[in-house]
Amino acid sequence: MEFEEIRIPLFMDDSEEKIKAHSEAGLVPVLEDGDLTVWDSLAICEFISEQYLSGAGWPADPRTRAVARSCSAEMHSGFSNIRNSMPMNVRGTHRNVGITPDTRKEIDRIDSLWTDLRTKHQKNGPWLFGEFSIADCMFAPIAFRFETYGVKLSGISHDYMQFVLNHPLMEAWRQESRKEKETIERSEVGI
Numbered sequence: 349m350e351f352e353e354i355r356i357p358l359f360m361d362d363s364e365e366k367i368k369a370h371s372e373a374g375l376v377p378v379l380e381d382g383d384l385t386v387w388d389s390l391a392i393c394e395f396i397s398e399q400y401l402s403g404a405g406w407p408a409d410p411r412t413r414a415v416a417r418s419c420s421a422e423m424h425s426g427f428s429n430i431r432n433s434m435p436m437n438v439r440g441t442h443r444n445v446g447i448t449p450d451t452r453k454e455i456d457r458i459d460s461l462w463t464d465l466r467t468k469h470q471k472n473g474p475w476l477f478g479e480f481s482i483a484d485c486m487f488a489p490i491a492f493r494f495e496t497y498g499v500k501l502s503g504i505s506h507d508y509m510q511f512v513l514n515h516p517l518m519e520a521w522r523q524e525s526r527k528e529k530e531t532i533e534r535s536e537v538g539i
Contacts, residue, residue: 349400354370355528356376357528357530358376358532359532359533359534360530370385371385371387373387375387375388377389377392379392379395379396381395381399389424389485389486390420390421390424390482390486393405393420393482393485393486394482397482405481405482406481406482407477407478407479407481412469412477415465415477416476416477416481416482416483419461419465419476419483419486419487420482420483420485420486422461423483423486423487423490424486426454427454427457427458427490429448429450429451429453429454430451430454430455430458430490430493433445433446433447433448433451433537434451434493434494434496434497434499434537434538435493435532435534435535435537436489436492436493436535437496437532437535437536437537438492438496438521438522438525438526439525439526439528440496440497440535440536440538441496442498443496443497443498443537443538443539444497444498444538445497445537445538447499455494455499455501458487458490458505459501459502459505462476462487462501462504462505462508462509463502463504463505465477465483466504466505466507466508467504474508474511476508484512487512488512488518491509491512491513491518492513492518492521492522494509495509495513497538
């Protein structure tokens, strides 16, 4: 599937205006498909799955699919302590931030979740539910955050995180981020 990416640097004087040219909600990411605008990451994943993947973005089994949707929704709406104390900074390395008990609780939840899912589904493939799914898309930014801030995970979760980080598309994301010239001061923590 061919697409064009429009990169809008965030937290700049004209960021809001540029984003609103694509979405009245003023949120990113935004997907424009013809006259359709979708401005929420989970909704974008659902749309791509339905329109272009014949529903393959979710596991085929209804019970497994329900769990995958629950995990994705938990990631989408939760883990605010991680988001706040460990801002997305793919270019950052060896950052040291203080991990509060509430942040530790969220890290432990993700560690436990990844371990449980990989243990249950490892015979079906290397992703959270065996085959690649929307759940892996939703947790990919967490893998980058954990790498940036040196978060230690248990064995199975660590292996999953490394698998995700070593995927060619994640490596391409990392390389593209290194080309960006802007610095978002609020994301420069733990230096």
